[in-house]
Amino acid sequence: MPNKVNLTSAELAYINELVSGSSTEPGETRAGFRVDGGEKANGLLLQLAAKANLTLEAELDEYCMSFPLQLKQDEFQTVHLQLAPPTIYERGPVLRAWRLHLDEPLPLLSNDGNETALSVHELSPNGLLVDAGTKHRAPKHLHMRLALPGEDSFQINAHRIRHAEGGMTAYEVAYPQDKDAERIRSYLYEQHQRLHPDLQPELAVDMPESS
Template sequence: MQADALLTQDELDFIHNMQHAPQLNLADSMSSLLVNGDRRLQQLLTRLVANEQVTLQAQFNNQQITFPLQLVEDEFHALHLQLGSPAIYEDGPKLRPWRLSMDQPSPLIDARNTPSSLWVRDISFKGVLLQIANGALVPNHFDLYFAPPGIQPIALQGVLRRRIGPDLAAYDLARSEADEIERLREYILQAHRRAHPELHTQVSS
């Protein structure tokens, strides 16, 4: 290498690896949208996204996947449309959020990482089905953390919706913070990718 070169070989190799990292390329292609078409239509879409909730919806078998569209400003103050984490629904007599059934029930924990008597059986971005362990009382509400292996705990606030038998109860998660629900959506999306690889392979290709 020449003595007056601006970058060392190690630095050049690092940049080359970053440019060809498949996970980075995939993230960029999945998260942002390039909208072609009439300028007036682009301006209308931009105004709608800025002032209203605009979504992109797809149907797959018996599932409906809805992506929120968001306006993101880059470092040059240009606005771009970006996809948020999707909401996944199951078709049926009534449209309902797709629920992740845990392979093994996962206990909700408190701020000190102490497991509670509430164990997650099924979870969606809207609600959770809990198993009540050891004959404990069923609370009317909870403020605890969902902490399955491999992720930072997600803070959830649940309100009792109904009892299901002696040791199951369904809770609504509407009171949870929006950014925590967004993290839950992302976790559920990863689980949906594992459960339905054929869909996500088609989307990624």
């Protein structure tokens, strides 16, 4: 297989500009590319997108980012390619999703919106590190709500995978709504940029939150 190609600073900055336009209101169109490969090539891309997850991979020194690609066809049969917020991976002996340590833990909410004794201390695209408190036992399954700073809450479903240090419990999480999974990736992308200014100006500072 061919070697992976590292993107230039200008290319990464342009990718970030496209992803920054990915948070749109209903009825708006995301920023992206018009695909003009001809009827056969466009048809092949649409078939692939219908059967597989297409991604664009950005290689950095300590991290790599996997941007989901979304293909859409408008009423004029024109194909548009759009980028969604990425999953960030840390390089190491094992490639793993980057985890954000939260300076201020986020409380998990009951379905009626009230805070519970459970709080999230680390966050990744598909995982939570949860503190159940000294008086409670971490449940095997979570069917609760989570609110990112300054946003409305959304539903999460999670199951316990292991007990961690410091009385914490690790959960694998799923989001019933795809838009909420994208919202998490967008928030993590924004926080990764904030915590790693050494990547600037390769990646612009501002990353709007998903709607």
